[in-house]
Amino acid sequence: YRFAHGTRGKMNQQRVPWSIIDENRGSLSDQLANFQEVAAAFHLCGASNVASRDPTNAFTWNMAPTAPDSEHILYPSGITTDQTITANHTFNLLSMINRLVTRAKTIRPKMRPCRINGGQYYILAIHPFVSELIRQEGSDWLETYQRVLQGGHWADNPIFSGALGIFNNVIVIEDDTLTPGVNSSTDDWVHDVRRCVFMGAGALRVEFGRDEGSSFGMNRYQLLPHPKANGQRIENTACMIGAMACPRFLRPWDNTTVDYGKIVVPVWAPPQDAEVLAGQQTQWDAYLAQ
Numbered sequence: 001y002r003f004a005h006g007t008r009g010k011m012n013q014q015r016v017p018w019s020i021i022d023e024n025r026g027s028l029s030d031q032l033a034n035f036q037e038v039a040a041a042f043h044l045c046g047a048s049n050v051a052s053r054d055p056t057n058a059f060t061w062n063m064a065p066t067a068p069d070s071e072h073i074l075y076p077s078g079i080t081t082d083q084t085i086t087a088n089h090t091f092n093l094l095s096m097i098n099r100l101v102t103r104a105k106t107i108r109p110k111m112r113p114c115r116i117n118g119g120q121y122y123i124l125a126i127h128p129f130v131s132e133l134i135r136q137e138g139s140d141w142l143e144t145y146q147r148v149l150q151g152g153h154w155a156d157n158p159i160f161s162g163a164l165g166i167f168n169n170v171i172v173i174e175d176d177t178l179t180p181g182v183n184s185s186t187d188d189w190v191h192d193v194r195r196c197v198f199m200g201a202g203a204l205r206v207e208f209g210r211d212e213g214s215s216f217g218m219n220r221y222q223l224l225p226h227p228k229a230n231g232q233r234i235e236n237t238a239c240m241i242g243a244m245a246c247p248r249f250l251r252p253w254d255n256t257t258v259d260y261g262k263i264v265v266p267v268w269a270p271p272q273d274a275e276v277l278a279g280q281q282t283q284w285d286a287y288l289a290q
Contacts, residue, residue, distance in 0.1 A: 100124070
């Protein structure tokens, strides 16, 4: 992958007090970080409809996302597709986490928890639309945290370090790159649904390569300045070689290919503002059309 930002000439630099080259480098760093986060979300959410919009896999790091198998997607009772989820299927945090932990421990291959600071934890990523609903007064999230705070566990409370909380050894985090639901019949986005992701160790694989004879090593991004037009213009180029995918395994006893390390959780979570909804309806397709 290569991204580039450039200047139009040395006179441009003289018109501003700040360094255009430094600003370009910072902008490229932000672009690469966002590029990686969105690609990870496509894979973790199992957004298989991205393949028809991005046939070269340019926005998914050279690998097409695969839809989760039936054992690695958790629907509300009686629901089997994203498009049939309704307002009756909101996210009940505590009961959902208990179901996910039970499935993680009993599914085969079994999901391994992540080791963090000597403890073993799973990770649950939810979209801000979902967290907005569960933050409402009287929700399970608020009532549980009120009891934790009243118990005086301020130093160990992860809400102050960016996480929403820890329940049953599951760290709940917020991620705005999680995708909408996917209509299994039409491959369209289901904008009133968000795909949350429950993860353990090894849920996503990211691999970096190295160009033969290149000056940059493995597991690195390289920012390179390139003079253009006899040195009158400078172009900063960010380069990397890599691939990303969620692992899948063939179970020998039933010859079934299954996911590993993650469970997708589609839930009802529409935007609360009409302006936000209008932007969300075009966000992903516009991103893939760049």
